[in-house]
Amino acid sequence: MERIPILRMGQFLLVTIQVDMHDRLAMQLQDDLTQRISEWNSKGVLIDISTLEIVDSFIGRMLANIAAMARVLDAEAVVVGMQPAVAITLVELGMSLEGVRTALNVESGMELLYELRGDFHEEIGG
Amino acid sequence: MSKLPEIIQNHEEGIRSEWLKAMSTTVRRSDLMTDSEIQSQTRELLAAIVAGVKSRDITDLDAQAWTQTREVLQSISASRARQGFTPSETTMFVLSLKQPLFTVIRKELSKTPDIVFDELWAATLLLDKLALLTTDAFLETREQIIFRQQQELMELSTPVVKLWEGILALPIIGTLDSARTQVVMESLLQAVVQSNSRIAIIDITGVPTVDTLVAQHLLKTITAARLMGAECIISGVRPQIAQTIVHLGIDLSGVITKARMADAFALALQRSGRAVVATQNGAGAKKQEAKKEE
Amino acid sequence: MRSTKRETLPIATSADVVLARQKVRQWAIEMKFTLVDQTKLVTAASELARNALDHGKGGHMVVEAVENTARTGLKLTFEDRGPGITDIEAALRDGFTTGGGMGLGLGGSKRLVNDFHIESQPGKGTRITVVRWK
Numbered sequence: 001m002e003r004i005p006i007l008r009m010g011q012f013l014l015v016t017i018q019v020d021m022h023d024r025l026a027m028q029l030q031d032d033l034t035q036r037i038s039e040w041n042s043k044g045v046l047i048d049i050s051t052l053e054i055v056d057s058f059i060g061r062m063l064a065n066i067a068a069m070a071r072v073l074d075a076e077a078v079v080v081g082m083q084p085a086v087a088i089t090l091v092e093l094g095m096s097l098e099g100v101r102t103a104l105n106v107e108s109g110m111e112l113l114y115e116l117r118g119d120f121h122e123e124i125g126g
Numbered sequence: 127m128s129k130l131p132e133i134i135q136n137h138e139e140g141i142r143s144e145w146l147k148a149m150s151t152t153v154r155r156s157d158l159m160t161d162s163e164i165q166s167q168t169r170e171l172l173a174a175i176v177a178g179v180k181s182r183d184i185t186d187l188d189a190q191a192w193t194q195t196r197e198v199l200q201s202i203s204a205s206r207a208r209q210g211f212t213p214s215e216t217t218m219f220v221l222s223l224k225q226p227l228f229t230v231i232r233k234e235l236s237k238t239p240d241i242v243f244d245e246l247w248a249a250t251l252l253l254d255k256l257a258l259l260t261t262d263a264f265l266e267t268r269e270q271i272i273f274r275q276q277q278e279l280m281e282l283s284t285p286v287v288k289l290w291e292g293i294l295a296l297p298i299i300g301t302l303d304s305a306r307t308q309v310v311m312e313s314l315l316q317a318v319v320q321s322n323s324r325i326a327i328i329d330i331t332g333v334p335t336v337d338t339l340v341a342q343h344l345l346k347t348i349t350a351a352r353l354m355g356a357e358c359i360i361s362g363v364r365p366q367i368a369q370t371i372v373h374l375g376i377d378l379s380g381v382i383t384k385a386r387m388a389d390a391f392a393l394a395l396q397r398s399g400r401a402v403v404a405t406q407n408g409a410g411a412k413k414q415e416a417k418k419e420e
Numbered sequence: 421m422r423s424t425k426r427e428t429l430p431i432a433t434s435a436d437v438v439l440a441r442q443k444v445r446q447w448a449i450e451m452k453f454t455l456v457d458q459t460k461l462v463t464a465a466s467e468l469a470r471n472a473l474d475h476g477k478g479g480h481m482v483v484e485a486v487e488n489t490a491r492t493g494l495k496l497t498f499e500d501r502g503p504g505i506t507d508i509e510a511a512l513r514d515g516f517t518t519g520g521g522m523g524l525g526l527g528g529s530k531r532l533v534n535d536f537h538i539e540s541q542p543g544k545g546t547r548i549t550v551v552r553w554k
Contacts, residue, residue: 020441023434023470054441054459056466057525080355084315085459087350093463093528094514096349103355104322312456 004029006036012044012113013037014106018051026062033066037073044113045070048106050081060095067100076101076116080109129235130248131179137230142172144226149219158209167202167219174198175256184252187259199256200263207267216264220257224250284310286317293394294323295387297362299332307343314347318356325394326351329387331362341376348381357397359383361390421551423495426484431472431498440469440481447483447494453554461494461552464529468498468548471525476500476546486551493534493553504542512538 002025007014013036015029033045047063049055055063063079070077078101082090090097101116103109134141145168174195178184181191199220206216227249235242279300289295296314318326328344330336336344348358361384363371371378384390395401429440444465448458465481472479479500486495505511512527526548530536535551 020438022438053445054463054466056463056470057528058466058470079353082354084312084319084350084354085456087315087353088311088346088456089459089463089532090353091346091350092460092531093467094531095528097353102353104319104324105355108322108324108355308456 002028003032006032008036008040008042011042011117012046012110013040013042014046014048016048016051020053021059023058026059030062030066030069034069034073037070037075043075043117045075045077046106046109046113047077047079048081048109049079049086050083050105052083052086055082055086055090055095057093057095060090060093060097064097064100067097076113078103078109078112081105128184128245128248129241130184130231130245130252133231133234133245134179134227135176137234138172138176141223141226141230142168144229145172145223148222148225158211171195171198171202171220179252184248185255187255195256196259199260203260203263204267207264207271213261213264217257217261220253220260224253227253280306280309284313286314288321288323289327289391290395290398290400292321292323292398293325293327293391294318294321295327295329295391297329297332297387301334302340302343304339304343307340307347311343311347311350315350315354318351318354323356325357325359325397327359327361327387327390327394329362329390330360330367331364331387333362333367336367336370338374338376341371341374341378345376345378345381357382359390359393361385361387421486421488421495424485424487426482429481429483430478431469431481431500432478434473437466437469437473441466443481443483444494444496447485451485451492451494451554453494453552457552457554460532461496464532464550464552465496467525467529468496468550471548472498472500472502472546476502479545491553493551495549495551498548499545500547501545504544504546505538505540506542508538508540 004015004017004019004021004025007016013033015033017029019025021029036042037045045066047066049063052059067077067079079097080103082102101112103112146164149164174197178187178192178195181189183189183191186192187196202219203216206219228246231245231249232242235245285297287295287297294314294317296310298310302310314326314328317323328347330344333340344360348360351358359382360378363383363385382390382393384393392402427443429443430436431440441462445458445462448461453461469481472481477500479498479502482495482497482499484495484497486493512530514527526538529550533550533552535549535553537549538546539548540546
């Protein structure tokens with residue numbers, strides 16, 4: 001079975017979605033991520049969607065779900081790199097993904113995670 | 127058989143000089159064009175009319191024989207539209223040909239007064255048609271100019287400027303409609319990605335009114351920017367716009383608004399961990415000068 | 421409205437929804453739609469194809485290049501043989517859902533296109549036609 005790889009970077013996880021996801025793959029990612037957060041006791045998840053050409057209501061819902069589930073598991077999820085055309089379309093579709101944190105790219109997303117989880121910054125740095 | 131073609135042909139130069147005289151008292155705009163220009167335009171048009179009347183059909187201006195006249199008139203009206211003549215000034219250029227032409231007709235046909243009226247009527251019809259053609263061509267050029275200016279405005283209307291590393295500003299000037307908002311929205315969001323800016327200031331000081339639709343467009347832009355990971359601040363909200371927004375029941379509660387762009391910039395700096403501090407340079411320099419003088 | 425070119429794709433599995441998206445993207449690029457318009461079309465296609473699959477038990481999509489006197493456009497038709505929609509007005513409202521989703525599929529995709537037409541016969545199926553003009 002095809003899977004989207006999840007990278008572990010210290011306390012954080014990085015997922016880069018590069019394929020045109022079909023719905024089952026999206027559900028699988030949701031399962032895998034919650035599994036990893038819990039297993040590795042991760043404090044943050046970066047979901048890089050900079051190469052995604054569309055986000056429809058299904059993928060939008062998946063992103064919102066991941067953010068909500070992560071929060072319950074005491075982690076923060078940040079969606080990074082959404083393209084302008086994708087963002088405009090998503091707003092027109094009626095989805096504003098309230099409650100999902102966002103950042104321009106992986107770098108700013110990482111900064112945001114350190115800001116939100118300042119206590120872990122020291123642990124990793126030291 | 128109309129004698130008009132012959133009359134015009136035989137008196138071309140005479141008619142032209144009278145025409146120039148008539149124009150000098152009515153529509154001559156020496157501020158907009160030179161003598162030599164108007165000389166060559168009258169010569170060109172009259173020659174074309176002579177070529178046209180040779181066809182002996184002086185009512186159907188769509189005919190082949192009148193092609194040259196149509197082209198000459200179109201280019202004259204187009205250049206006048208661009209030079210800033212009014213429509214009536216442009217039309218008078220053709221209509222002021224009436225008097226000289228009528229005078230010649232009356233003189234030529236003085237021995238056969240019974241056909242003078244018919245010929246005058248034919249000349250009137252011809253010149254009226256030419257005048258209408260002129261007006262049409264004039265308006266067409268004006269429309270082209272307006273269209274081009276709209277395009278230029280569209281391009282000029284979205285100057286996204288970088289205020290600082292990570293801070294963009296978009297000063298909107300003029301009325302926002304759907305088409306324009308879409309352009310503004312796209313270029314702002316594109317600039318956010320390209321310049322990697324976390325904060326965008328949308329300044330609406332130059333927007334005369336805000337209606338529900340415009341407010342919705344603004345909100346959509348702000349939401350889209352947030353989805354991308356950038357934050358928008360709206361500045362330049364004037365008192366009457368604030369009133370309109372509340373009266374229309376538009377919810378801007380989730381949006382940061384500031385009265386002046388300077389306030390928005392200060393906030394943007396603060397959010398990105400920077401501040402503007404007064405240096406002692408100004409005062410220091412004065413002190414040094416004072417020391418020198420001592 | 422005159423159709424100048426058309427193609428039909430089946431929608432039977434979730435992989436077909438991906439193929440439908442790719443096909444619409446390819447046509448939208450060929451017809452030189454702007455990036456934002458392409459994205460809106462592909463997203464609408466994704467919503468409607470999934471709708472035909474999840475609620476209509478599958479069916480097919482027809483992609484057409486159309487033109488009228490003034491403009492050219494891309495027309496998409498989704499036909500399914502599902503239970504049909506009894507209350508179309510309610511189905512178009514945001515938040516309406518029978519499938520456990522967010523209920524943005526129909527109403528949302530209507531906002532992404534210029535023309536939106538829906539025909540449904542309870543028990544026989546649903547046909548949704550959308551056009552985005554250039």
